[in-house]
Amino acid sequence: MxxxxxxxxxxxxxxxxxxxxxxxxxxxxxxxxxxxxxxxxxxxxxxxxxxxxxxxxxxxxxxxxxxxxxxxxRDRRPFVVRTAAYFDPSERGVTYKLLNVAEVQAPLDVATELGEDHAILRHRLMLRDEEPVEVSWSYYPLSLVGGSTLARRGRVPGGAPAVLTELGYPELEFADRLSVRPPTVEEAEILELPEGIPVFRQFRVVYSEDARPVEVSILIKGGHLYELMYRQLIPGPESK
Structure with missing residues (x-):
């Protein structure tokens, strides 16, 4: 053809x-x-x-x-963003800026995954060497985390995994849907993207026991200078 x-x-x-x-x-x-x-x-x-x-x-x-x-x-390699569900930023020279924490009406795709309409939103900007790398919107079921430290502004020691574990819902698994598209005006401005640069959009659902969804995050990264790394064990013939 x-x-x-x-x-x-x-x-x-x-x-x-x-x-x-x-x-x-x-x-x-x-x-x-x-x-x-x-x-x-x-x-x-x-x-x-x-x-x-x-x-x-x-x-x-x-x-x-x-x-x-x-x-x-340039005298530096692309910044490889490992796709773990959570990492301690201090171990990687990465910092977070908390932009907003609020009780919100979840977007339709988020509400569908969470199984409820209202959520606690934690909106953050990730920086490396003071340069914006990723902007994220993380949603947690209101019925699960309402009243917890996740629902309040400020740093959460141990991050969301620690809070969810205390609540009896440890993060055990996550699934990503990855797409590439032009940025919205907000994304282009907050990530300081040059004209014409697309973004990676990760739509991540984190599950606890019994496949209970406990977090849905939308992660946006510039499609230049950054690479995503996924790593997964391949089961041996005896496990197939």
Whole structure:
């Protein structure tokens, strides 16, 4: 079957090719990009188009320019976000900023998973080196956590898992649905996203015993500079 031609503007195509090489490691941190003239020749484009492509990558943080020397690949690898249900931020150089805690009418998809309409929302921004990484909305069943420390503003020692365990509902399993889409205005502003950057959307349901849903979180991350890591044991032949 014939492929449909890529109708994106030429600068986006060039930026996409270079971005893929950077993320794969083919262009290593510190490597100098080809000159504007070389890029223009390689991709059969006008010099201005090649220049615009590198400007896009600079805005995204993939490369940086040095006057009189050229454009170089950033000197850091993509930040790998491990997809554990919970981690202690202090162990990873990551901090959280609590944006809001409130009793809310849960969004339809959240209410469907929780099995009830009202929830306690904890809205947070995750930062790394003071740069925004992820904005999240975590919902907990009001019938379960109403009156607990999860329903109050402020830091929760041990996080939600500690509170839920005390309530008799330890977090045992989670399931993610992952999608990619353009950001909303709020997401683009709070994550300080360059123009044109999509976001990862993780819709996570955390379960306790008897498959009881105890948390639903919507996690939004910029689709540049970050990677998600999933790890799962594969059962051996004897367990199949």
């Amino acid at each position: 014939a492929r449909k031609p890529d109708k994106r503007p030429p600068q986006l195509k060039i930026a996409a090719e270079l971005r893929a090489k950077i993320m794969s490691g083919e262009l290593e941190p510190g490597a100098k990009l080809p000159s504007t003239a070389e890029l223009a020749e390689t991709y059969a484009a006008a010099p201005a188009t090649a220049h615009n492509a590198t400007k896009l990558l600079q805005a995204e943080g993939f490369v940086y320019g040095q006057a009189g020397r050229g454009v170089f690949v």
